[in-house]
Amino acid sequence: MEAGDERYRFLVEHSPDGMIVHERGVIVYANPAMARLLGADGVERLIGQPLARFLDRQSALVLDRTGLAADTPNTATQAATTPNTATQAAATPDPATPAAATPNSATRAATTPETAPQTAAHNTAPQAATTPNAATRAAATPETATQTVATPDTAPQAATTPDAVPRAATTPDTGTQAATPDTATQAPTTPNLVTRAEVTLLCWDGSTVPVEAVSVATVWEGRAAYQVVVHDLTAQRRAEAGQRRAEQHYTTVVSQLEEGVVVIDRAGRIESINPAAARIFGRPDDDPVGRTIDSLGLDLLDANGQPLAMARHPVARTLATGETISRYVFGIDRADGQRRWLSGSSRLLNPGDPHSSAVSSFNDVTEFRASRRQLEYQATHDPLTGLANRSLVLARLAAALGISEERPVSTVLFIDLDGFKRINDTLGHAIGDTVLQIVAQRLQRGLRAEDVVGRIGGDEFLVLLSGSTTPADLDRLVARLRAGMAEPIIARGHRIRVEASIGVTPLCPGDARSPEAVLHDADVAMYRAKPNGHREGDALGRRPNSTHAS
Structure with a gap:
């Protein structure tokens, strides 16, 4: 048990994610990553601080609704001990079977009138441990035994020592109750309560940092608490903002082009179209997204003015072969009776994706074609x-x-x-x-x-x-x-x-x-x-x- 606790403690202390334990909204443990995230000089500056000190108003409301910052956990193991009383399990008529005590256990039930409960120091690291198909046993003296039966899916264990870690106690629908009316140990009533939320932390210097917080009910020194893991979302938010800027930049540039741009999926449906393409198609006020070219009332023509099926259009060839085709000429007969001639290019939107759509860009060359034909006519x-x-x-x-x-x-x-x-x-x-x-x-x-x-x-x-x-x-x-x-x-x-x-x-x-x-x-x-x-x-x-x- 000691070796496992030490390994887990090492992982917690060196984790890149912040981790805290709070009792009734007061921080009782923080790892070094949490201190760095909040800009504190060390973890000692965080111990004893109210959790609300590091939350903005909106995040505090979010945590109150989700239970991340609740004064009392929704699921917890509560140990109530008073002097001159003994804690016995009520699971059997004869609570004489002692639970195995760990060498480093820090929570021990009082067994004689002269004994009192002992608690661990604040410098321990939290741990949520669950083992399937097992029983959760609380450390006790030979004179007493407290046993909680876990479900087949989870069996949390509470074991805290000054040098070890607290383990989450979240067993469903089972309870441990003292045999005497003066003391009671109550097990959690909700199985594996895990709460997740995205909040904003207030750092020591007043700056803010977006994080994702994941909380789970646990036992800390024999008392109910919450263990919260905090992941810094700053880099993710920066990447998302950069992506949004790039998308906005792309959208702005494409929407201002005089060149028509249309993205067509493999079923021939329009995924996106810029204003220039809508004008060229003679449908500036329509939203053709999700429709096929044929449904827009357009008749396609080849360079010689002959009818051109969509299956023979260069875009269809690009979708079939992945080939990039440039500077081809085709015509469209619009619903308003106009014939426009276009010079286009087509390529896959994502060349590495076998299911990629195709992007077709084209310029209206009707006037240029007419001028060129006029020049050719004049020359001959x-x-x-x-x-x-x-x-x-x-x-x-x-x-x-x-x-x-x-x-x-x-x-x-x-x-x-x-x-x-x-x-x-x-x-x-x-x-x-x-x-x-x-x-x-x-x-x-x-x-x-x-x-x-x-x-x-x-x-x-x-x-x-x-x-x-x-x-x-x-x-x-x-x-x-x-x-x-x-x-x-x-x-x-x-x-x-x-x-x-x-x-x-x-x-x-x-x-x-x-x-x-x-x-x-x-x-x-x-x-x-x-x-x-x-x-x-x-x-x-x-x-x-x-x-x-x-």
């Missing part, structure tokens, strides 16, 4: 007529020549307006521009949607006919185009008649010519098709200053 289209320009037509022709198996382009038509220079010289360039715009519209109406028509400069147009075309079909098409352009044009009060010369150059499978060579051959064919009065050039059909020579 004629600003006056809106037709493909020279560079785009030649690029399409080069692509067609590079395919040997199938011929996406079968025939090239070179169209030149006869006498257009005279219109510019006599009526002015403004009317000449109007004539070119009307001619472009008539060409588009006379061709199929899959055919390509472009303006390659001045009054010259190039047509790429797709698919196979028979000579008869080709002749009918040329006649129809010439007839359409020959219809009178009314421009600013002037009635203008325009005729066109059309040169035809077929493409053969595996054609080895360059786009410029095909363009030159079509130009020569067009020149030969001109009426004699509109020709310029030598007898071989070459025009002066031709820009299409191969």
